Amino acid sequence: MKAVFGTVGRWTLVALGAGARVSVLIVETVRWAVVAPARGLGRLRVRSAVESFVEFGVHSLPIVGTICLLVGVIIALQSSYSLSQFGANRYIADLVAVGALRELAPLMAAILITGRSGSAITAEIGTMKVGEEIDALEVIGLNPIRFLVVPRFLAMVTAVPAVTLVAMFLMIFGGWFAAVAIVGVDSGIYISETLRALVEKDLATGLTKSVFFGLAICWVGVYRGFQVEGGAAGVGRKTTSSVVTAIFFIILVDLVFTVLFYFM
Amino acid sequence: MASNDSPIIEVRDLTVSFGELRVLDGVGFTVARGENFVILGGSGSGKTTLLRAMVGLQEADSGQVLINGEELTAMSGEERIELRKRIGMCFQSAALFNSMTVGDNVALPLREHTRLEESTIDIMTRIKLELVGLEGFERYLPSELSGGMKKRAGIARAIAMDPEIIFYDEPSSGLDPIVAAGIDELIRTMQQTFQLTSVVVTHEMESVKVIADTVCVLHGGKVVGIGSLEEVGRSEHPYIQQFFARRPNREGSDEVEFARSLAGMD
Numbered sequence A: 001m002k003a004v005f006g007t008v009g010r011w012t013l014v015a016l017g018a019g020a021r022v023s024v025l026i027v028e029t030v031r032w033a034v035v036a037p038a039r040g041l042g043r044l045r046v047r048s049a050v051e052s053f054v055e056f057g058v059h060s061l062p063i064v065g066t067i068c069l070l071v072g073v074i075i076a077l078q079s080s081y082s083l084s085q086f087g088a089n090r091y092i093a094d095l096v097a098v099g100a101l102r103e104l105a106p107l108m109a110a111i112l113i114t115g116r117s118g119s120a121i122t123a124e125i126g127t128m129k130v131g132e133e134i135d136a137l138e139v140i141g142l143n144p145i146r147f148l149v150v151p152r153f154l155a156m157v158t159a160v161p162a163v164t165l166v167a168m169f170l171m172i173f174g175g176w177f178a179a180v181a182i183v184g185v186d187s188g189i190y191i192s193e194t195l196r197a198l199v200e201k202d203l204a205t206g207l208t209k210s211v212f213f214g215l216a217i218c219w220v221g222v223y224r225g226f227q228v229e230g231g232a233a234g235v236g237r238k239t240t241s242s243v244v245t246a247i248f249f250i251i252l253v254d255l256v257f258t259v260l261f262y263f264m
Numbered sequence B: 001m002a003s004n005d006s007p008i009i010e011v012r013d014l015t016v017s018f019g020e021l022r023v024l025d026g027v028g029f030t031v032a033r034g035e036n037f038v039i040l041g042g043s044g045s046g047k048t049t050l051l052r053a054m055v056g057l058q059e060a061d062s063g064q065v066l067i068n069g070e071e072l073t074a075m076s077g078e079e080r081i082e083l084r085k086r087i088g089m090c091f092q093s094a095a096l097f098n099s100m101t102v103g104d105n106v107a108l109p110l111r112e113h114t115r116l117e118e119s120t121i122d123i124m125t126r127i128k129l130e131l132v133g134l135e136g137f138e139r140y141l142p143s144e145l146s147g148g149m150k151k152r153a154g155i156a157r158a159i160a161m162d163p164e165i166i167f168y169d170e171p172s173s174g175l176d177p178i179v180a181a182g183i184d185e186l187i188r189t190m191q192q193t194f195q196l197t198s199v200v201v202t203h204e205m206e207s208v209k210v211i212a213d214t215v216c217v218l219h220g221g222k223v224v225g226i227g228s229l230e231e232v233g234r235s236e237h238p239y240i241q242q243f244f245a246r247r248p249n250r251e252g253s254d255e256v257e258f259a260r261s262l263a264g265m266d
Helices: A002-038 A046-056 A058-086 A089-130 A133-140 A144-183 A187-197 A200-227 A231-263 B047-054 B077-084 B102-113 B118-131 B147-158 B177-194 B205-211 B229-233 B238-245 B251-263
Strands: B009-018 B021-031 B036-041 B062-067 B087-090 B165-169 B197-202 B214-219 B222-227
Touching (some): A046 A089, A058 A144, A089 A133, A089 A144, A133 A144, A133 B077, A133 B087, A133 B102, A144 A200, A200 A231, B036 B177, B047 B165, B102 B118, B102 B147, B118 B177, B177 B197, B214 B229, B222 B229, B222 B238, B229 B238
Parallel strands (some): B087 B165, B165 B197
Antiparallel strands (some): B009 B021, B009 B062
């Protein structure tokens, strides 16, 4: 019993410590991204942010797009399995459209970008830390948050929603394709049913979530990167942990927003 | 050496601990303007920690570091950035930014801290690289350079902003004797050409003989000897004598110490 309390206490302390450090990271990021440039202290590294946006967003489009297209096909066929029993195959359109916008497109995009770029952020910053490059930045008088974190932060919070938008469209397209070509729903009915089912709030919900997914991916990636100690093995460990932690927080954020929007 | 000047660096009673382990224990000394100040010590003597504390990469538990009379240990983030524009540092691993070319590495401080035209920065970068013997290597990536060349590129980056002080962490470690001698010579040249003050951490006696104006011997987190190489060499201190004579620890006493540490006696 004592051991249980001891363990819970230790975990709480670790969690509080991590929470405090992440808070500092968040405050510093916002300070260097918004406050400092506005006051003319330290330019924003716009070019670096654009390069990161291309890497996180544009380069992830082929894989995110393909996967979301296939997921669209899968949901259409899976929902037909139940709906056809009621002769209600036209409602595949509703399920696919609402599911894609509110949940699946933001989630798939975020998880794939975590795997591609969240891990890369950790590995990059971790390697720089091991190689004394972070120290070198400091000695040159360049704040690592401003120099490394802010461009990635700006890129990530814009890239995830942008990719999500494309993912939404492709998922619905996948659903349309499966419903029309495999299940045999009339194309016109499917499209009009999709348009009828969707309201602006669905899009807003999905995109709001994806902004926060982007925040989670970026800050977890950066935090794990700065945690790296002890060479290549350390980089590997923290990179793995970065992906797992980010996906955990993505699901957590998803849950919080789903509950919130449920009551709104 | 302008000995009548006030010291450019002053370290007062500096103490740094990692958990229970006291790595620096009340270290104090002054560095005169324009001299090559060598911090000499064995592995684990705290010399790298001392260097990191002198540039503010390591927070001190107590004590002060004064650079040009300004207290580094009490500075805010912005003040530190200003100070760091006037110092340069070469890391043990050179710590070049691997994603940038050698030219961009050297140009980075200029691009970030000055409003100079890109063409001016280009010329300055080329001059700095020429000074360290790397002319024509602007477009190479750090991974394409040898160990000695990386160190040279690191020195070029450190002098990019024309600093007053340059810190070297183990500049010749891991290099063959010829390349190491070249780096030693370069450190001398930097000092003589630009009246730079250099602080060099090393454990290599051969380098010390070439570059040191003042030697400060660090052992167990304390300064055990300071002065010119001849003065320190005459010291009666057993560790200094052992270090200078390159004698290993005696097996016997080591075993006794080892047994004592196991038994928790000290």
